[in-house]
Amino acid sequence: MNQENSLEAEEKVILDDIASRLKVFGRERGELIPILQMIQERHAYIVEDAIKMTAEHLGIAICETYGVATFYNQFRFHPPGKNQIKVCLGTACHVRGGDIILENFERKLEIRDGETTPDREFSIERVVCVGCCALAPVAIVNETVQGHMAPSKVEGLILGFKIEKEKAEREKQKSEPAQ
Amino acid sequence: MSPLNNETVQKAFGVIRDEAKRRRDAFREEPVPKIQIGMATCGIASGALETKNAFEEVLAERKIEAHIRTVGCIGHCYAEPVVIMDHPESGFPPIFYHNVTPGKAKMLAKSFLEEGDPLFEHVLGAMEENDLVPQVLDFPRFNQEKRVVLEKCGRVDPEDIYEYIADGGYETLAKILQLAPNEIIEEVQKSGLRGRGGAGFPTGRKWDLARNADGQHKTVICNADEGDPGAYMDRTLLESNPHQVLEGMAICAYAVGAQKAIVYVRAEYPLAVKIVTKAIGQARELGLLGEGVLGSSFDLEIDVFQGSGAFVCGEETALIQSIEGNRGMPRHRPPYPVQQGLGGQPTVINNVKTLASIPPIIEHGATWFRAIGTEKSPGTAIFSVVGNIVHAGLVEIPMGVTLRTLIFDICGGVPNKKKFKAVQIGGPSGGCLPEDFLDTPIDFDSLIQAGAMMGSGGMVVMDEDTCMVDVSRYFLDFTQKESCGKCTFCRIGTHHLLNTLERITKGEGRDGDLEQLETLSEDIKDGSLCGLGKTAPNPVLTSLRYFRDEYEAHVKERRCPARMCRTLTAFYIDLDKCARGCDACVGSCPVEAIFTTKDRKKGVDQSLCVKCGECMVACPAEYDAVMKVSPPDLAPIIEQAVDD
């Protein structure tokens, strides 16, 4: 299967899920942001067709739904990586070198903030203050807050994931006898 | 309200309170040691979860009988994970331990709980007066605080409503249900409480306006859209003691005549969302919310709405827009939300801290509250003091305490023997104050006079290594990204301010830049539609006022005096200090910019160096050979050994 096909199949699963979830929500305009949040939370991004489905559910214009979704930082329109890295750039983190941490992630993974690696393993995002200022600089890796970050720690974290992945692959190979 | 009704409320609440007290006493009287762990977001980020697991493991392993209890945050973030161990049998008072790693946890369980040795080297202090261990209350970080809003934070389990009630919670709600609404508003007005969201509008007056506004479906909104990058007290409060906020909301709703209330929390605060949602459920179950609160005729439903990440939604009209499912763009005021808010109905929007101040005010009375703080700013202020500071964390102090006392006495000053340079107060809307202003009392009016503002209470302390131009650039980068784009001044003006500041920090400043920054800032201030735009230039204006020489050094000499702007600095290794054969810096460099010289010393390849400063940290203190200079051409050229 090529990558495009698999993406398409993936989107179909997502849309089916959204369709079944939408039934729980009312049809008032005030449900718009909660619905978008539900989609984002379950699927980590907002598929293009989901905007249309949401608009139809609430009986509002597609473009208006899009206008609202693009206003808020929370909503993403591309699938993120399996490992999501968020680098905090709140004031305290900035003063303590948060941008250097961000740069290190960018350099190690060879992507910029807002992007996903081609193998969809990692994505980097900058966030503004997660409220752990006393631990600055901070990065959030898969919902786990990593305090007192340093460039060397960046390397360690990424290395950790790569080792995990290799280990998992080896296990997989072991359990699936060679064909 | 009829006397009959009063009796019903009294009785209904009495049953709940008795149950709460019964539970507390049962827990207290159980003859086993108690381990209390702080588990708010920052505690968890520091490893509180691992610490808790370690305690559980060691208790099970060694069959030690003890209770583990999780509480919220007490605000001492520098000391996280924080553990309080109460082991009455040992003869010691409850003891406060700091930075309790899993290893330390296991050690403590063994030595203290099994052998009765509290391990003095890890003790921060005792929780009560005694002859054996110095009390935490003897330390300035503790005894100069005045806890009104945060009083119960870190003391009660936020996920157990009975703990709050046993600690006196919801007593005030039961009391006010027996009063007339205007009596409550009068008391709040008398207290002089001003909105803690930053602007300082008198809360009682807001309530009065809402009470007298026409409308059948009034709403109370708790604004916890804490967007200021560097402030997190609203989050802590919701995570550590959600019921005090809910109680404040209920009192407000009763006073203004609302039956609906919403807690508006940032989606970036998942734990706060979870805990508040749970708290609402528990309160409803006990009849403290819902139809006929405590058997009275007052109905109240509270919902949680998650903000989707837009700083501007902290502005009242934008916040309402987002709840209604629109783009969070502020609109012109008047009409104010107290007249026409959510769904066109009167809406009171109060900050988390404002609402949490209400139960203590009603409980102890307006006169008590007025005795705290200053005449025009009664009560306490909560700051998150972070940045280059020894004892970072949340501090609640009476208004009127000076910046110097807060930063140096309470929070321990600047670490690493660095010099204090400035304190940034009020986040992107506030300003940077230099040393000369350290004796400014902290209250709404004095801070505005100095050029900063209370804002949401974020306070970032900066040492001599912080560049003020870069800090301004940082804030403008923030506001520019968060501008909703509606009005001309904020949308385009902040972009030009940022653009100019970016050039200056890169050493591309031009003559006339500073004057243009000033005039454009003034125009953005006067011309913008909402508070975001009107205050966005404050960081630039205050730093230009107090640190103009730094700007000038950047523009005229291409030099960053704090050696922070990376384009204007360079690292090099002092060959006289560098130790032959030492490789400490080589491994630390993320870009392999460090090479070996002919005499097996080290040099920095300036074309590769990203100026992260890791080598400076890695270089052993006895050599201290890595130098940082600005402008970058001060770095000597060092030759690499040529391979034969």
Add this chain to the structure above:
Amino acid sequence: MAKLLVDNKEIEAKEGISLLQACLDNGIYIPNLCHIHGTDNPSASCRLCFVEIEGEDKPIPSCTVKAKDGIIVKTDTPSVRRLQCTAFKLLMSVHRVDCGHCPANKKCELQRIAKFLKVGLKPKYLELHLKETEVDESNPFLDYYPNRCVLCGKCIAVCKDKHGRAFLTFAKRGLDAVVSSYGEKDVSNLPCGKCLACIGICPVGAITSKDSPHQTA
């Protein structure tokens, strides 16, 4: 009727209308872009229609105040002009000035304001910042030029007013904000062919009609 004094001239206005409308009705021009005749909710977003009102310490956008009896207004004080000039220059710093190729040439509000304020169309000191997309052709009937648009929002308001729902909206945020008709591709559903009110109300030339739109339908 309210009687008010504007630039030392007594004018009469219907009680309840905006000060801006009252001035415009009486032949007193105040620069403006986002004002729509007869609306109760001013958008107050273009920040051009500043005036000084006696008793207020700072200039106020005249669209946000009502024409009240007895108020004394000045439309041409130095501080008013300063704010207007800055707002105008800011708008022009993100505007592609290419009047020769613009359908709004000679009837463009920006040209009118420049002439009125006696400032050039190309601002000095402010670096030009243009959006990457020069034209958005995704709509079957309309083309949209982000670098001409002043984001006054009148097209969105008029669309909503005519059709009960908007086929246009603001999208994105801050400096990236644009007017968008995202997803509105269903030609049978779009009233644009017979309407084009958005083009009519646009103070600049940001929206144009596609050539012979009926054939594509």
